[in-house]
Amino acid sequence: MVTIYDVAKQAGVSPMTVSRVMNNSPRISETTRKRVEEAIRELDYIPNKQARSLISKETKLVSIIVPDISNPFFTNMTRGAEDKAMQSGYQLLLGNSDETIEKESKYIDLLLSTGVDGVIVIPAQDRSLLNVRKLAKRKIPFVLVDRTLDGIDTDVVQGDNRNTIFQLVEHLVKQGHRTITLINGPSSVSNARERLEAFEQALKLHGIPGQPQLIWETHFRQDNLEDIVSRLMSLAPDERPTAVLAANNFIGVNTIRALRQLRIRVPEDMAVVCFDDPEPIPDYNPFLTVAAQPAYDMGFMAMQLLIERLEGTAPAASRRLVLPSELIVRKSSSGR
Amino acid sequence: MVTIYDVAKQAGVSPMTVSRVMNNSPRISETTRKRVEEAIRELDYIPNKQARSLISKETKLVSIIVPDISNPFFTNMTRGAEDKAMQSGYQLLLGNSDETIEKESKYIDLLLSTGVDGVIVIPAQDRSLLNVRKLAKRKIPFVLVDRTLDGIDTDVVQGDNRNTIFQLVEHLVKQGHRTITLINGPSSVSNARERLEAFEQALKLHGIPGQPQLIWETHFRQDNLEDIVSRLMSLAPDERPTAVLAANNFIGVNTIRALRQLRIRVPEDMAVVCFDDPEPIPDYNPFLTVAAQPAYDMGFMAMQLLIERLEGTAPAASRRLVLPSELIVRKSSSGR
DNA sequence: CTGTTAGCGCTTTCAT
DNA sequence: ATGAAAGCGCTAACAG
Numbered sequence: 001m002v003t004i005y006d007v008a009k010q011a012g013v014s015p016m017t018v019s020r021v022m023n024n025s026p027r028i029s030e031t032t033r034k035r036v037e038e039a040i041r042e043l044d045y046i047p048n049k050q051a052r053s054l055i056s057k058e059t060k061l062v063s064i065i066v067p068d069i070s071n072p073f074f075t076n077m078t079r080g081a082e083d084k085a086m087q088s089g090y091q092l093l094l095g096n097s098d099e100t101i102e103k104e105s106k107y108i109d110l111l112l113s114t115g116v117d118g119v120i121v122i123p124a125q126d127r128s129l130l131n132v133r134k135l136a137k138r139k140i141p142f143v144l145v146d147r148t149l150d151g152i153d154t155d156v157v158q159g160d161n162r163n164t165i166f167q168l169v170e171h172l173v174k175q176g177h178r179t180i181t182l183i184n185g186p187s188s189v190s191n192a193r194e195r196l197e198a199f200e201q202a203l204k205l206h207g208i209p210g211q212p213q214l215i216w217e218t219h220f221r222q223d224n225l226e227d228i229v230s231r232l233m234s235l236a237p238d239e240r241p242t243a244v245l246a247a248n249n250f251i252g253v254n255t256i257r258a259l260r261q262l263r264i265r266v267p268e269d270m271a272v273v274c275f276d277d278p279e280p281i282p283d284y285n286p287f288l289t290v291a292a293q294p295a296y297d298m299g300f301m302a303m304q305l306l307i308e309r310l311e312g313t314a315p316a317a318s319r320r321l322v323l324p325s326e327l328i329v330r331k332s333s334s335g336r
Numbered sequence: 337m338v339t340i341y342d343v344a345k346q347a348g349v350s351p352m353t354v355s356r357v358m359n360n361s362p363r364i365s366e367t368t369r370k371r372v373e374e375a376i377r378e379l380d381y382i383p384n385k386q387a388r389s390l391i392s393k394e395t396k397l398v399s400i401i402v403p404d405i406s407n408p409f410f411t412n413m414t415r416g417a418e419d420k421a422m423q424s425g426y427q428l429l430l431g432n433s434d435e436t437i438e439k440e441s442k443y444i445d446l447l448l449s450t451g452v453d454g455v456i457v458i459p460a461q462d463r464s465l466l467n468v469r470k471l472a473k474r475k476i477p478f479v480l481v482d483r484t485l486d487g488i489d490t491d492v493v494q495g496d497n498r499n500t501i502f503q504l505v506e507h508l509v510k511q512g513h514r515t516i517t518l519i520n521g522p523s524s525v526s527n528a529r530e531r532l533e534a535f536e537q538a539l540k541l542h543g544i545p546g547q548p549q550l551i552w553e554t555h556f557r558q559d560n561l562e563d564i565v566s567r568l569m570s571l572a573p574d575e576r577p578t579a580v581l582a583a584n585n586f587i588g589v590n591t592i593r594a595l596r597q598l599r600i601r602v603p604e605d606m607a608v609v610c611f612d613d614p615e616p617i618p619d620y621n622p623f624l625t626v627a628a629q630p631a632y633d634m635g636f637m638a639m640q641l642l643i644e645r646l647e648g649t650a651p652a653a654s655r656r657l658v659l660p661s662e663l664i665v666r667k668s669s670s671g672r
Numbered sequence: 673c674t675g676t677t678a679g680c681g682c683t684t685t686c687a688t
Numbered sequence: 689a690t691g692a693a694a695g696c697g698c699t700a701a702c703a704g
Contacts, residue, residue: 001393003697014675019699027673044473046448050389051697054680059386061429061450069418072616075411082405082430091446093397094418094430110427112382114397137380222617253620278617280408281558284589285623339681350691355683363689387681390696 002045011039022047053115062306063093063111064120064299065104068221073249073276073295074122077145080299081120088307090117097124099221105131112138118306120299122146125188141309143302146293148190155309157302157321159275159293161191164325165198165245166205168273168291172243173206175333177271181214181232181241183225183251192217195247195275214241222250229258243333246274252288253278256332271333275325282328289333291325298323338381347375358383389451398642399429399447400456400635401440404557409585409612409631410458413481416635417456424643426453433460435557441467448474454642456635458482461524477645479638482629484526491641491650493657495611495629497527500661501534501581502541504609504627508579509542511669513607517550517568517577519561519587528553531583531611550577558586565594579669582610588624589614592668607669611661618664625669627661634659 004022008015013032020028021036028036039045053059064081066074078094085092093116097104104124108131111119119142121132129149135142136152143155172180182199185192200210213235216228232241246252252274256266264270273289301321308314340358344351349368356364357372364372375381389395400417402410414430421428429452433440440460444467447455455478457468465485471478472488479491508516518535521528536546549571552564568577582588588610592602600606609625637657644650 001697004699005697015697016676016699017674020674023699029673032673046445046474048390048451048697049449050386050395050451051680052699053386054384054390054682054697055699057680068415069405070411070415070616072408072411075406075408075616078430079404079406079432082432086431086443091450092430094414094428095422096415096418107422109382113385114427115384115386138382250617253617256620278620280406280411280616281586281589281614284592284614285621287621337681340683341681351681352683352691353689356690359683365689368689384681387696388683390681390698391683393696 001048002043004045004047006043007036007039007045010043011036058117058310059115060090061093061114061116062090062118062120062303062310063095063116065095065097065107066122067099067124068096069094071250072278072280073293075280076295077122077299077302080296080301081303082299084300084303084307088303090307097122099124099219101125101127101131104128105134108132108134111135112140116140118142118310120145120302120306123149125186126150126190127188141306143306143309145298145302146191150190153318155302155305155314155319157298157305157323158191159298160322160324161194162198162201164275164291164293165195166202167325167327168245168275169199169202169206171289171327171329172245172271172273172333173208175243175271177243178208179211179214179239179241180208180243180245181216182245182247183216183218183228183255184247185218185220185251187217189220192220192247199245211239213239218251220248220250223254225251225254225258226261229255229264230262233262233264241270243271243273246272249274249276249278249288249290252290256288266332267334273333277328286328286330287332289330290328292328293325294323337384338379340381340383342379343372343375343381346379347372394453394646395451396426397429397450397452398426398454398456398639398646399431399452401431401433401443402458403435403460404432405430407586408614408616409629411616412631413458413635413638416632416637417639418635420636420639420643424639426643433458435460435555437461437463437467440464441470444468444470448476452476453646454478456481456638456642459485461522462486462526463524477642479642479645481634481638482527486526489654491638491645491655493634493638493641493659494527495634496658496660497530498534498537500611500627500629501531502538503661503663504581504611505535505538505542507625507663507665508581508607508609508669509544511579511607513579514544515547515550515575515577516544516579516581517552518581518583519552519554519564519591520583521554521556521587523553525556528556528583535581547575549575554587556584556586559590561587561590561594562597565591565600566598569598569600577606579607579609582608585610585612585614585624585626588626592624602668603670609669613664622664622666623668625666626664628664629661630659
């Protein structure tokens with residue numbers, strides 16, 4: 001391994017001078033600089049970041065912890081985060097929590113030891129509070145995305161759950177639906193709670209009475225929804241929903257799968273709309289009506305907030321960015 | 337920051353003893369071990385990996401460089417790689433090359449300085465050889481996935497391009513197609529060359545003469561294919577293809593988009609099949625017939641090969657894993 | 673403008 | 689079974 005000493009010897013200067021050249025210190029004579037730069041090139045010297053980090057206390061490493069990179073929503077978010085990180089000279093460590101606090105916790109412990117400068121977290125659920133507190137305790141800045149956590153004061157980037165639900169419900173009502181079911185994520189996740197609350201308000205707004213038997217809770221991940229769907233279909237005809245609002249893309253997709261299994265036509269017999277686009281590539285085989293959150297931007301901006309914190313250019317107070325969704329009407333909810 | 341000295345003082349032992357406890361050294365008395373472990377807990381001590389790496393020369397950091405994580409093929413591959421890395425105690429750095437050697441090169445330079453233990457690379461193109469040689473020069477083990485590079489001897493995980501193309505062509509021929517066009521990736525990428533060669537052999541096998549005007553080359557990334565498609569459609573009726581074989585999922589999807597723009601029906605007027613599934617979630621709105629490569633397994637196994645190298649449990653000779661694809665027949669190529 | 677000294681947090685080596 | 693000394697590669701602080 002080529003060290004700063006090898007370069008120093010080669011250039012006939014002290015290691016300190018090499019260090020200064022590496023760090024663009026201004027107080028270096030042009031000739032020395034040239035000589036050192038040549039030695040660096042000749043030896044193909046690359047400075048050792050471990051040694052540097054040991055002193056500087058920063059690693060230029062950041063991390064994003066997503067529930068599952070396979071979900072296009074998080075894929076795009078991660079891409080946004082990586083782009084911004086790279087632009088700013090940081091490298092991105094990727095972790096999947098699979099929506100469990102255990103994996104999340106284990107990963108955060110690893111990050112603490114690795115010494116990342118900052119973290120973007122999509123918390124698995126409310127109990128993730130304990131996990132992110134470990135970051136706070138070590139003064140590692142972090143940004144929460146998509147889901148919030150009570151009792152922690154930090155930068156947040158999230159979607160406008162309320163307005164997005166309002167848009168989706170309004171769309172369904174305009175299509176003539178009056179009996180709408182919500183298949184929600186777990187109530188232990190903040191955005192599921194927000195979506196439920198907004199859903200109930202939206203119904204009220206349209207003069208539709210709330211129906212407890214039309215509110216369902218499941219996981220945000222890929223899962224079998226035949227149970228829920230067949231229960232819905234076995235309701236008395238006047239209680240049976242004509243439309244499903246799924247709280248995320250995986251639930252939406254799996255609702256459609258379950259409906260197909262039960263030979264229920266979409267949208268003829270049941271309309272389906274959901275949060276977040278399941279398609280990584282829009283417009284090639286559009287089917288599901290979605291409220292698409294700006295996943296890429298959410299990741300990009302979250303990384304921007306994080307880096308501003310790291311570089312000390314952020315205001316002391318924590319910031320909250322709330323981004324709107326785009327309603328994309330497709331076959332699954334129209335023309336029945 | 338809590339250091340090993342703080343723990344040592346708290347436990348009334350030397351730092352060295354703490355180090356031994358941390359590393360499960362056997363020559364520690366049960367009482368001392370207990371005392372140290374308690375001190376570690378009380379102080380919430382986390383060892384500093386930078387300091388450790390400075391001595392051990394390993395960071396437990398690995399990286400994957402993909403063209404674009406947004407492509408579900410690479411998303412799944414990355415997920416497989418992350419799972420295996422995590423299981424083995426490594427953390428994964430993610431980099432997107434956007435199919436350019438420049439971004440790839442820049443990222444590799446960063447990795448060299450960061451000090452990763454190993455790298456999985458999906459090389460952007462043949463000239464990536466220069467980039468991976470930088471890894472070889474520093475003796476950083478790396479595994480090539482999906483695309484190979486001439487002149488480098490390393491572990492490789494790839495799809496069976498030949499058989500996959502054979503399957504796709506056979507499927508089309510069975511559907512009655514005799515005039516098939518290949519919309520390929522750039523010839524500067526090994527798998528595009530392999531796919532072209534296999535395509536020509538497959539045609540021959542079915543007694544179909546090769547037609548140079550039916551071979552097209554484009555990017556592997558999302559791109560506008562209206563030009564190519566309209567040229568194909570303006571061929572004389574007896575030369576005009578009735579089926580498109582797209583060399584990857586993005587090309588497949590964009591072919592379909594372009595066909596739609598030109599109001600050409602799929603599959604009635606034109607069948608389309610492609611390499612790699614564009615759908616992150618199978619079976620919800622199936623349309624495109626694909627030969628799905630086992631992306632997750634490719635990533636997982638590549639990481640496995642890499643880690644075996646890192647831990648010295650790999651044989652000296654480099655290994656090549658060739659994995660089969662699964663033909664999934666859907667609407668875009670059937671029932672015309 | 674350049675060099676010397678000391679030390680970041682940890683572990684290897686050698687004592688005891 | 690435990691500790692002391694030295695050093696991994698680099699840079700802050702001070703000296704000149």
